Amino acid sequence: MKNTPTEISLNDYTYNLPEEKIAKEPLKERSDSKLLTYKNGILGHDVFNNIAEHIPSGACLIFNNTRVIPARLFFVKDTGALIEIFLLEPLAPTNEVASAMLVKNTCVWKCMIGNLKKWKEDQALRLELHDGQQLKVKITDRQQQLVEFTWDSNEVFVHVLEAAGKIPLPPYINREVTFEDQERYQTVYSKFEGAVAAPTAGLHFDDKTLESLSKKKVDFDYLTLHVSAGTFQPIKVDNVLEHAMHSEQVVVTLENINTLLSKNFIVSVGTTSMRTLESLYWYGVKLINGETEFFINKLYPYDHEAGVLPSKSDALEAVKRYLIEKSLTQITGQTEIFIFPGYKFRICNGLITNFHLPGSTLILLVAAFIGEDWREVYKKAIANDYRFLSYGDSSLLLPS
Incomplete structure (x- = not known):
């Protein structure tokens, strides 16, 4: 029963x-x-x-x-439009979270995307990391909000996030992340x-x-x-x-x-x-x-x-x-x-x-x-x- x-x-x-x-x-x-x-x-x-x-x-x-990972990433288009990517779960090359943190060069995540309508599917966005290195993102599935990340350094993904992302405080806190929050x-x-x-x-x-x-x-x-x-x-x-x-x-x-x-x-x-x-x-x-x-x-x-x-x-x-x-x-x-x-x-x-x-x-x-x-x-x-x-x-x- x-x-x-x-x-x-x-x-x-x-x-x-x-x-x-x-x-x-x-x-x-x-x-x-x-x-x-x-x-x-x-x-x-x-x-x-x-x-x-x-x-x-x-x-x-x-x-x-x-x-907690710095799961919020912000990209500014040439037009000035701000695109926010919020990581949800990894899909490739692995869907195991711990392993996904250690991948190099490229990965795909399911995300929530802020201002999605301003981001064309064939358009790559870039973010400067350090020492001239870049993080590049593009949409691979608009409906599912799947995003491919590629970077030209030999660092693991979690270190890329630490350089590029922000800690995702709950929305009800309603303020910018500070150094103390880290x-x-x-x-x-x-x-x-x-x-x-x-x-x-x-x-x-x-x-x-x-x-x-x-x-x-x-x-x-x-x-x-x-x-x-x-x-x-x-x-x-x-x-x-x-x-x-x-x-x-x-x-x-x-x-x-x-x-x-x-x-x-x-x-x-x-x-x-x-x-x-x-x-x-x-x-x-x-x-x-x-x-x-x-x-x-x-x-x-x-x-x-x-x-x-x-x-x-x-x-x-x-x-x-x-x-x-x-x-x-x-x-x-x-x-x-x-x-x-x-x-x-x-x-x-x-x-x-x-x-x-x-x-x-x-x-x-x-x-x-x-x-x-x-x-x-x-x-x-x-x-x-x-x-x-x-x-x-x-x-x-x-x-x-």
């Missing part, structure tokens, strides 16, 4: 967010942000640098170690380039906070989800089930799976880590059912044939066996999992997350995790002058 609801109203997951509550700048110190705690239905207030006092000893925090819109543990938006729950952590957690015998592990531009996409339909979820690339290691199998209390640092972890469970279900493709479509947890589902350990053991059989130390997959109320969490026991836009997929995820109490959490956050969205304050959600 299928468990997919037929309708979820967007109006049930909105709230009034005053413009002045949106954080436009980062705090001077990462861990000075406020921390709203929700434990077994009880709300509290603290500062993020005290988060170790609220995490159970023996818990394991799962971080997303993706690194560092503050990355987590201190970011490692693998490929995201076009930061996993913002992790922006509050600094070395001192991580050390305090280690002293409390809280363990850490790191996986990768390359956050896509879909994270900025608002829901524009009344029935949220009709919202198109963007696929995002995830990388999970054998070490991650061993960690998850050995820990009883998993706290996801951010919604991106949570989506990865829950997708991993469903990939284990697919393997048990004889399907090997690591792609979780948005309604798979609700749509697939129900019955008695595997335990967390059974699903993870299935993934582990598959990796060992294929002599793999990690696996790359795609997920567009849509977590909304009615979803049963299989791996995550806790969530550290910022405060999200009304009527967003992330509000639906929070509502799925803590139920109707999400309204009280947001009401208290607004009443107590919490800062919202990417550069805003944090919450620790421990529903049981």
